[in-house]
Amino acid sequence: MKITFLVVGGLIYLVFVLILYKASKNFKIKPIWVVLLSVFLTPLAGLIALLISEKGHLITIERYVCDRCHLEHTENHQTCPHCKKEGYEITLRKVRYKSL
Numbered sequence: 169m170k171i172t173f174l175v176v177g178g179l180i181y182l183v184f185v186l187i188l189y190k191a192s193k194n195f196k197i198k199p200i201w202v203v204l205l206s207v208f209l210t211p212l213a214g215l216i217a218l219l220i221s222e223k224g225h226l227i228t229i230e231r232y233v234c235d236r237c238h239l240e241h242t243e244n245h246q247t248c249p250h251c252k253k254e255g256y257e258i259t260l261r262k263v264r265y266k267s268l
């Protein structure tokens with residue numbers, strides 16, 4: 169009875185920590201600080217830290233990467249221009265970076 173209560177309570181506690189961790193990715197505060205505050209000082213402290221922190225501006229950057237020479241291109245070419253000079257036809261792969 170008591171063990172079940174502790175396990176369920178611990179799982180609910182961890183779910184709150186996980187929710188705050190996911191939410192912290194859109195804020196300027198480092199997610200590890202939110203997790204540490206939530207684990208050691210209850211998720212309420214983590215939530216307060218999130219609310220105090222400024223909201224970050226998420227930027228998505230798109231690049232086109234060649235799998236052979238690993239160069240990143242800003243424009244989408246049909247094939248890698250660098251490898252084309254060496255006689256290879258390598259199709260570029262689209263990559264997205266997210267940053268604050």
Ligand SMILES: [Zn+2]
Nearest residue numbers: 234237248251
């Ligand atoms: Zn290449």
